[in-house]
Amino acid sequence: MANFLLINGPNLNLLGEREPEIYGSTTLADIESALKLAAQGYGHLLDCFHSNAEHELVERIQQAAGQDLASIIINPAALGHTSIALRDALLGSGVPFIEVHISNIFSRETFRHHSYLSDVASGVIVGFGVRGYELALSAAMEYASQ
Ligand code: DQA
Secondary structure, eight states: OOEEEEEEOTTGGGTTTSSHHHHOSOOHHHHHHHHHHHHHHTTOEEEEEEOSOHHHHHHHHHHHTTTTEEEEEEEOGGGGGTOHHHHHHHHHHTOOEEEEESSOGGGSOGGGSOOSSGGGSSEEEESSTTHHHHHHHHHHHHHHTO
16 A cells, blocks of 8 residues: 655646646536546545645645655646746655656746756656546556556
């Protein structure tokens, strides 16, 4: 049994209503419950956390350091493009993490092309819509069993 943590950053609480042509119609609650079920199906546990506030995300990642987590799956949203604090928190936690972006950030505005997390992530999943979360969980589970 392994423990995983799913973290979603600013504005992802609006999935389903926010720019549906980019992010689709699935809500964050749908994503979280599907991922929890998928993890449970393999005998694992997945905890979920969302915040619009950078400091709350940093605090949750700091807590994660002591929680025997196999991996964090994180969609940092816009903070991926701006936040050295999030990068430092993830590095400081010592927990491997997978970065997810629903949209293909490389086909969008140039300010979305850089992420402060990608070079220190175990892997990055970009542009597969909300299916990217399932792909990340699947990779995280495989990684945990190695
Ligand atoms: C996003 C991409 C970011 O550029 C954007 O700020 C988001 C969502 C994505 O999942 O595609 O809020 O992380």
